[in-house]
Amino acid sequence: MPSPRNPYLYNMDRIARIKDFLQASPADNFLRHALALEYIKTGEDAPARLLFEAILADSPDYVGSYYHLAKLLEKMGETSLAIEWYEKGMTECKKAGDNHAYNELQAAYDDLV
Numbered sequence: 159m160p161s162p163r164n165p166y167l168y169n170m171d172r173i174a175r176i177k178d179f180l181q182a183s184p185a186d187n188f189l190r191h192a193l194a195l196e197y198i199k200t201g202e203d204a205p206a207r208l209l210f211e212a213i214l215a216d217s218p219d220y221v222g223s224y225y226h227l228a229k230l231l232e233k234m235g236e237t238s239l240a241i242e243w244y245e246k247g248m249t250e251c252k253k254a255g256d257n258h259a260y261n262e263l264q265a266a267y268d269d270l271v
Contacts (some may be wrong), residue, residue, distance in 0.1 A: 173197070187213050190212065191209070195226065198226075206230060207227065214246075219253070221247060222248070228243040232270060240270060248264060251263060
């Protein structure tokens with residue numbers, strides 16, 4: 159196992175392990191979401207974005223990914239697209255009755271607009 163003193167190597171090891179799990183369950187949203195978060199930690203924003211977009215295309219009710227995708231888009235300077243994803247996420251949270259996730263999305267949305 160890589161030294162905890164080198165977080166990049168540690169994250170790369172985590173990425174490899176998650177990819178191994180995904181080989182057995184390629185449509186597992188939890189694993190895809192976790193992989194996207196690991197990519198963000200290593201500065202690999204493009205593959206993280208693709209994963210979040212794929213999750214939400216396949217499972218619009220996977221509400222946890224809306225926040226992270228929108229935050230990533232903010233970071234990438236795509237403000238109008240981030241706003242759209244916050245709005246989509248809030249709509250899905252209302253459908254699911256997930257007030258906690260809705261409130262997080264609403265707060266991030268309000269900070270942005």
